[in-house]
Amino acid sequence: MQEITCFKAYDVRGRVPDQLNDDIARRIGRAYADVVKPRQVVVGHDIRLTSEAIKAAVTEGLLEQGVDVYDIGLCGTEEIYFATSHAGMDGGIAITASHNPKDYNGMKFVREESRPISGDTGLFDIKKLAEQDQFTPAAERGQWYPLNTSEAYVQHLLSYVDTASLKSLKIVVDAGNGGAGRVVDLLEQHLPFEFIKLHHNADGNFPNGVPNPLLPENRVAATAAVRDHGADLGLGWDGDFDRCFFYDEDGNFIEGYYVVGLLAEAFLKQQGPARIVHDPRLTWNTVDIVQSLGGEAVQSKTGHAFIKERMRLENAVYGGEMSAHHYFRDFAYCDSGMIPWLLVAGLISSSGQPLSRLVAERMAAYPCSGEINRTIENPMAVLTKIEAVYRDQAESVEHVDGLSMSMGEWRFNVRMSNTEPLVRLNVESRGDQALMKEKTTELLALIDA
Template sequence: MARSAESVSAVIKAYDVRGVVGEQIDEDFVREVGASFARLIRSEGASDRVVVGHDMRESSPKLSQAFADGVTAQGLDVVLIGLASTDQLYFASGLLDAPGAMFTASHNPAAYNGIKLCRAGAKPVGQETGLAIISAELVDGVPEYDGTPGVVSERDVLADYASFLRGLVDLSQMRPLKVAADAGNGMGGHTVPAVFGPLPIDLVPLYFELDGTFPNHEANPLDPANLVDLQRLVVESGADVGLAFDGDADRCFVVDERGEPVTPSAVTALVADRELAKEPGATIIHNLITSRVVPELVLEQGGVPLR
């Protein structure tokens, strides 16, 4: 069905699809997004399947299934990985060498949902790399496909994802740690236990119950008000460190042993220093709002900073 350009542009943003469920985004809408995305992927001849994951929001399972219906109607297969963090979906995109779709509205309120799209290897899809094409097709109406429909399968990648994360650093000399973690009722409650399980970590969980209504506080650690409970828990439990995750667990903020927030720029600098020790001269990617200390440190250590 054809849609107005205004209604489409209100939902398909610069880097993702996002809107209020039932008002701006519903199963019919995401089914068409899935069909258009499949047409885009099929036209590139890069893959014959799409991997799909979703967060804990009440609307996510049905929306992700509708998207899968749109993909298979265009002749591509779908691999459903079920409950996942956004990073877990990106991992699956690399593991399976397939484009992906993650259903989440990240840190947005409960009424919202959306889709983060990527090509194989977790290469992001934005306005200039596909979303504009999808928008245009939704306005004009997505053409039907007269070939054989795709099929849907399921695969659990959580254990593989957790193992991959643990392999990013040398844990052979790791000392026992007490770690307090606030999942904000988001996907950190799903991934953190799997990642930390085999490690010498005494995990102190906070709000690990998956609940897309966010009954305790917004799953947005950017807002200092949402760190208060974790700061208190770190001090009361005597934890070595505190971790606060957003709704889809692709962002993590750190609180030190005194309950004080650690600037993300300091964390980035620490990680950059470690990675440059392993790979001298490497390129270190940082974002626009990172402190100047990060590119300065990268240059001092012989690396190449890339904003």
């Protein structure tokens, strides 16, 4: 039995062809069919050079097991989510490796209603069957059909804003040669915005670097373009555009934490008291905003499968992670990289205030370190050591996701990566930038010791 190493906690991701290839992809397709037992499955692929071949192999595996396959072609991951729920399919598979290096590829899986399939909900059952490679073909082979949900998807995106009240904003969009440019073009005819397009065309060679705006070097072009063009807003996405990143009118990159608060506020003002789900890494700003508007802030473990499950449980209208994943009840509780910027453009239009003004008060009230990663041999030992150092002065200690400790005027979360020997640190304070920086330095000294 050949071990397949490309299965991660939430999806499949590996180097082509040694960790993921057509043979492995076909087996994964067959295994998905045997575990999920779907009748109809949506498939689609991102802009990577190997994606069409991997998709063809997955499709063949599904067809062999008697599953009808509906192919939406080139797409972002969220378009698989949309098509699965919109068309009432039994599941969906996106061929994508998001922001990984260009020689990688992968898959993201959902079942009916776009419910995520992760390590806790069947992903490793699929892995086991794919490794065993002992399948009985279906008595009747499945059928392949093309499917076009683009128009319905665009109309759904537009339903989150009142297009008639939008101002004629100038917006820099940096698709990073990923998939976002195509959807911006589809939306453009319906919106009063002037788009300045950077790295707009999809190109799996990634001539301007892997599309990942979390890397500071990948923000330079967007920052410069916002300033050079006097734009009102700047946007960036990762390769499969399920994450959206913001630059204010001065070209400054805005931490995803403050965007979570901004979108929570928008939903609560629009819909009245509701539940908002957030992750444990940075919390005070979100909780403060939600409670002040009569909502209920609900904390969930970090990770899309956990957030989505908790949102369904709570019937939450919105969920946000500081990593720039934003989830919406009316989008099958899934994450979208398009809905957030439409909402923010709507807020800028309705408030008459620039993005910097919309977040300035919150950034001053709860300054944060941003996520700092360190490669560590024994992450668990580091978390134990940190808890021992601060235990006596802590007002609260939580282990929802890693270690969260509050000392009254400042708090931190430190957690282990699901996939790498990393610890990830986030620190925030109540209105005290100097204290936040001092404690960040203090914690890093403990981690690095």
